[in-house]
Amino acid sequence: MALTPQDDFPTNRGGLCAKGWTAAELLGHPERLTTPLVRDRRESPLRSATWNEALERIVAAFQLAQQQHGRDAVGCFGGGGLTNEKAYQFGKFARVALRTSAIDYNGRFCMSSAAAASNRSFGIDRGLPFPLADVAHADVLLIVGSNPAETLPPAM
Numbered sequence: 001m002a003l004t005p006q007d008d009f010p011t012n013r014g015g016l017c018a019k020g021w022t023a024a025e026l027l028g029h030p031e032r033l034t035t036p037l038v039r040d041r042r043e044s045p046l047r048s049a050t051w052n053e054a055l056e057r058i059v060a061a062f063q064l065a066q067q068q069h070g071r072d073a074v075g076c077f078g079g080g081g082l083t084n085e086k087a088y089q090f091g092k093f094a095r096v097a098l099r100t101s102a103i104d105y106n107g108r109f110c111m112s113s114a115a116a117a118s119n120r121s122f123g124i125d126r127g128l129p130f131p132l133a134d135v136a137h138a139d140v141l142l143i144v145g146s147n148p149a150e151t152l153p154p155a156m
Contacts, residue, residue: 034046035049035050035051036049036051037049038053038054038057062074062098063145066099071098071100071101072101072102073100073101073102074100075100075103075104076090076094076100076102076126077104077105077106078103078106080106080131083107083154086142087105091103093097097145
């Protein structure tokens with residue numbers, strides 16, 4: 001699938017962020033794991049396993065935890081970067097396959113304080129309180145406690 005840049009898009013003018021340009025490099029990294037690693041006992045070293053063995057171990061551990069401590073003993077923790085479709089599938093997996101109500105995502109932890117501060121300061125809980133294009137016209141830009149190159153890469 002080829003990317004079709006939208007040159008008139010005001011934030012990134014058709015460009016990818018640094019993460020977008022470099023993400024595929026991880027696929028060929030020499031230290032990337034390509035097979036599951038398991039331990040035979042807690043103190044034993046990791047060894048390679050087949051995918052079937054690894055998945056069977058996961059299923060057995062989930063079932064044991066739920067049998068001993070109830071369905072909510074196994075939970076799911078997703079990420080705010082999931083697409084709507086992936087988040088929907090993730091929620092279905094938690095509720096239907098695992099039958100757990102213990103599902104959460106990182107946005108409640110990493111963004112909740114930022115959302116509260118933005119709401120209190122600007123009356124909105126997400127996004128910028130001004131058009132990003134205005135930054136180019138600013139004489140001074142004060143950024144405190146943030147790393148826009150990591151948290152807002154299209155702006156960079």
